[in-house]
Amino acid sequence: MAWVIYTFILAMGLSVGSFLNVVILRMPEGLSLVHPPSRCPGCGYRLRAWDNVPVLSWLLLRGRCRGCGQTISVQYPLVELAFGLMTLGLCWWQINRYGGDLAIAQVVYLLWPLLAVQVFLLGSLFASTAIDARHFMIPLSLCWLPFVVAVVVYPATAAGGWPYLGPYLPAGWAEPVMGAVMGLLVGMVLLMTGIIPASFADYEQVMRSLTGEEADTDVAGENALYPHPRREILKEVLFLMPAVVGLGVGWMLRSPVPMTGAMDAAVGVLGGALVGGGLIWVTRILGTLAFGKEAMGLGDVHLMVGVGAVLGWRDVTLAFFIAPFLGLLGTLLLAGLAVFHSARARVLPYGPYLSVASIVALLAGDVVTGWLGISAILAG
Ligand SMILES: [Zn+2]
Numbered sequence: 001m002a003w004v005i006y007t008f009i010l011a012m013g014l015s016v017g018s019f020l021n022v023v024i025l026r027m028p029e030g031l032s033l034v035h036p037p038s039r040c041p042g043c044g045y046r047l048r049a050w051d052n053v054p055v056l057s058w059l060l061l062r063g064r065c066r067g068c069g070q071t072i073s074v075q076y077p078l079v080e081l082a083f084g085l086m087t088l089g090l091c092w093w094q095i096n097r098y099g100g101d102l103a104i105a106q107v108v109y110l111l112w113p114l115l116a117v118q119v120f121l122l123g124s125l126f127a128s129t130a131i132d133a134r135h136f137m138i139p140l141s142l143c144w145l146p147f148v149v150a151v152v153v154y155p156a157t158a159a160g161g162w163p164y165l166g167p168y169l170p171a172g173w174a175e176p177v178m179g180a181v182m183g184l185l186v187g188m189v190l191l192m193t194g195i196i197p198a199s200f201a202d203y204e205q206v207m208r209s210l211t212g213e214e215a216d217t218d219v220a221g222e223n224a225l226y227p228h229p230r231r232e233i234l235k236e237v238l239f240l241m242p243a244v245v246g247l248g249v250g251w252m253l254r255s256p257v258p259m260t261g262a263m264d265a266a267v268g269v270l271g272g273a274l275v276g277g278g279l280i281w282v283t284r285i286l287g288t289l290a291f292g293k294e295a296m297g298l299g300d301v302h303l304m305v306g307v308g309a310v311l312g313w314r315d316v317t318l319a320f321f322i323a324p325f326l327g328l329l330g331t332l333l334l335a336g337l338a339v340f341h342s343a344r345a346r347v348l349p350y351g352p353y354l355s356v357a358s359i360v361a362l363l364a365g366d367v368v369t370g371w372l373g374i375s376a377i378l379a380g
Contacts, residue, residue, distance in 0.1 A: 002104050006088060013087025014054035016123055017080035024079070024130045027139050043068035054080040083126055090122060091115050093363055098165065113157035114165045118362060121146040121310040125355040128303060132351040143302035147309040150269045159262035167268035167312020171258040174267040179250025180274055183243035191239055199235040200226075200294070226294060233288040240281070269309045276308020276316040277301045280354075300351055307358045315365035322357035323350070 022033055038047045045067030051057050058077040065072060094115060099107040108115070128142045154166040169177060190196040206226060259267055280301045287295025308316035330353060361368070 005104055005108055006092065009091045010084050010088045013119070014080050014084035016087065016119070017083030018052065018054045018076075020083055020123055020127050020130075021076050021079050023127045023142075027127070027142070028131050028135045028137070040065040040067055040070065040072075042070035054084065079130075083123070086122060086126070087119055090118060090363070094118070097366075110163055111165070113153050113162050117146070117150050117153050117166065117310055120149045121307065121362075122359070124306060125358060129352040129355045132299070132349050136349050138297075138299035138303055138351055140299070140302050143299070143306040146306035147269075147273055150309040151266065151273075154265040154269055155262040158265040164261075164265050166265055167272040167308075167310070167315075168264060169268050169271040169313065172254045172256055173271060174259050174263075175254040176247045176250035177267055177271045177274055179246035179248070179253075180243045181246070181270055183241075183246025186242040186246070187239045190242070196238050197235050199232045199239075200229075229288050229294045230292055233285050233294075236281070237285060268312055272308035272310070272312040272316055273305045274308070275313040276304035276306075276311070276320075279317065279320045280304045296350060300354060303351055303354055304358075307354070311358065311362055311365070314369065315361040316358070318365055318368055319354065319357040319361040322360055323353045326357055327353040 019033075022038070026033055038052070039045060040047075042065060045065055051061070051066060055077045058072060058074075061072070063072050063074060064070065094111060095104065095107050098111060098114075102110075124142045124146050128138045131142075132138050150166065154164070158164040158166075187196065191198060203226060210225060258264070280296055280303075284294075284296040284298070284301065304316060304320070307319060311319065327350060
């Protein structure tokens with residue numbers, strides 16, 4: 001029975017990986033994900049259903065187009081295989097973590113909300129990492145989709161009687177979180193009506209006006225040439241003020257009665273999103289004020305909103321602290337490779353490190369907080 005279920009999970013992962021190929025290729029170009037159907041860029045041959053079977057089709061066609069024989073990039077089957085195996089690994093890990101002595105079919109039935117939401121996050125992180133590494137940008141819809149899925153699926157299934165295993169907040173934190181969320185909405189309205197100015201509004205214009213020589217000295221992603229980042233970041237502080245006020249008001253109104261069921265789940269998701277986005281945004285503001293150049297992109301803030309919604313406040317905080325270590329490791333590794341190939345070191349954006357750190361925290365959050373000896377404090 002177990003192998004049937006795991007084969008099914010692998011097949012699902014491979015298929016989602018197939019779709020991620022389309023997302024990675026089309027989303028940065030602003031193209032539709034469903035239309036037009038995939039065609040060979042060489043001869044326009046339209047892929048039939050049997051040409052779209054993950055990995056197998058590529059192997060059977062020996063990596064060549066059925067129409068014109070042009071090579072099909074090995075990236076397609078590799079992305080499918082990578083995501084299929086990651087999905088299988090994640091589900092296997094969670095099924096064994098929560099399963100106990102129950103039959104595997106029953107475990108999967110009880111765990112499906114958790115597995116679905118986490119695989120969804122995995123897919124968004126996979127696609128945004130691939131896009132970020134290549135284009136130095138993260139599509140915002142990829143960051144917000146996991147938030148939307150978590151904020152719908154977790155409360156709905158908790159209300160429907162499934163055991164709730166998603167993020168939660170300690171008692172007394174629901175009101176401050178709700179206050180902060182309302183403050184953010186107020187900030188959005190003030191921003192849209194122009195009462196609060198948008199930050200870095202002249203960014204594109206300034207960077208385009210640089211002479212070629214000046215632009216060459218700028219390393220991609222460093223933004224060191226933008227003239228007044230401190231002034232601009234204060235506009236973001238202004239935007240966040242209503243949320244800070246909302247948090248304070250909520251704190252004064254907090255009640256010691258814990259929430260239950262769907263409300264508990266909804267507040268847990270919102271709290272995680274707020275902590276994830278908030279940690280990066282505060283770092284961005286402090287870093288920009290301290291160093292006089294834009295520190296961390298707003299894309300990273302959005303990324304960690306989605307991660308926080310799925311992982312919850314504890315594990316997203318863990319991911320935030322794991323990421324710099326991965327960043328250091330990655331930078332050393334890339335510098336080493338550059339020496340080896342006698343090329344200039346390529347700077348990677350921070351998003352991929354945050355993504356990998358998030359997956360570590362997702363899988364091993366319990367283990368790491370256990371090592372650190374803080375799980376007892378958190379539980380109390
Ligand atoms: Zn062709």
